[in-house]
Amino acid sequence: MSVDALSQVVGNSPRMRELKQQILQVSQAEFPVMILGESGAGKEVVARAIHTLSARRDHPFVGQSCLAIPEALIESELFGYEPGAFTDARESHPGLFEQAEGGTIFLDEIGDIPLSFQKRLLRVLQEREVRRLGSTEAIAINVRVVTATNAPIEQLVKAGDFRSDLLYRLNTFEIRVPPLRQRIEDIPLLVEAFLRKHGARYGIEPEQPGPEVIEQLKSYPWPGNVRELENFVVRWISLGREALNALDKRVALSFEQQDTNRRWLSMTMSEIEAEVIKMVLHDCGGNKTLAAKRLGLARKSLYNKIERYRIEL
Ligand SMILES: Nc1ncnc2c1ncn2[C@@H]1O[C@H](COP(=O)(O)OP(=O)(O)O)[C@@H](O)[C@H]1O
Ligand SMILES: [Mg+2]
DSSP: OHHHHHHTSOOOSHHHHHHHHHHHHHHTSOSOEEEEOOTTSSHHHHHHHHHHHSTTTTSOEEEEEGGGSOGGGHHHHHHEEOTTSSTTOOSOEEOHHHHTTTSEEEEETGGGSOHHHHHHHHHHHHHTEEEOBTOOOEEEOOOEEEEEESSOHHHHHHTTSSOHHHHHHHOSEEEEOOOGGGOGGGHHHHHHHHHHHHHHHHTSOOOOOOHHHHHHHHTSOOTTHHHHHHHHHHHHHHHTTHHHHHHHHHHHHHHHHHHHHHHHHTSOHHHHHHHHHHHHHHHTTTOHHHHHHHHTOOHHHHHHHHHHTTOOO
16 A cells, blocks of 8 residues: 555655655644645645555545635635525535545645635634635634645745745644756656556657656756646657757756856745846836836836835935
8 A cells, every 4th residue: 555655756876765754644634734846846636645655545535736726716626615695696505625535635735825815724724624705603623734836935925925824834744855867867767657657648658768868858957746647647748859948948948047147046936026027116216106107017016115125225
């Protein structure tokens, strides 16, 4: 059982072995887990493995990206609703927490949930019960909460965009999924797994990439991580070596842009925002009305940001 669920998490590098060890440990506990890592690195794969290895495995795994739900619907989506709760609510609808009863709810992109909703989510987690929209009845829930984000969550807390009490509720366990460029030894195994997965789907025996192709793949920085590698393998199956051309160009491009990109990539969203505001203000000769217009911000919100980031003019 355990071996099987972990084999879905492909990789044998030291960092992946450590990650699998953590998955095993965490799956035996009931505490909330927060999974951190870049987009495409495999956070959802890890979340599923935790569920499959846990005692909850015969109950549902309900995954949802918080970014995919419009802000106005997030509460009804997660907590459910009763008829008349809003215009289109004609019948009773259990939310995702109820749908996950006995199992695991996986809230992806948790860093992006609106501040206004965070307090309500915190209450649900503290009280272990939900109230459907339009109802006062409390429904007890038995659900393990696993969250993931690629946002710098500590920075969001500092910037006031994420409640620290909610973060401490969610990150009893923190698991970091390393980006693919930090474990390039895993590339051959991953390529093999994706060839099997997608080759079977197309019903063909795909050509195996030779050692020189693997070397090329290892020197590419994979900004889109494992997801990008999987897409490459799909192209390889239908195009063969031609699939490398697109990759070649992108490698060249990414090396060229690396210096600038690296700098931006190592910054938090707030730091980037502060930097862009400074640049635009400078470009507008310090005229805040003009700068606000160019940034698509209300004047008041530009003033707030200037204050928050302590931008000096
Ligand atoms: N270690 C891994 N082993 C096998 N497949 C993986 C692994 N990591 C990622 N993938 C695949 O890459 C894609 C992106 O993974 P996902 O878990 O959705 O990333 P994230 O949630 O971090 O954006 C998925 O198709 C997933 O199956
Ligand atoms: Mg994802």
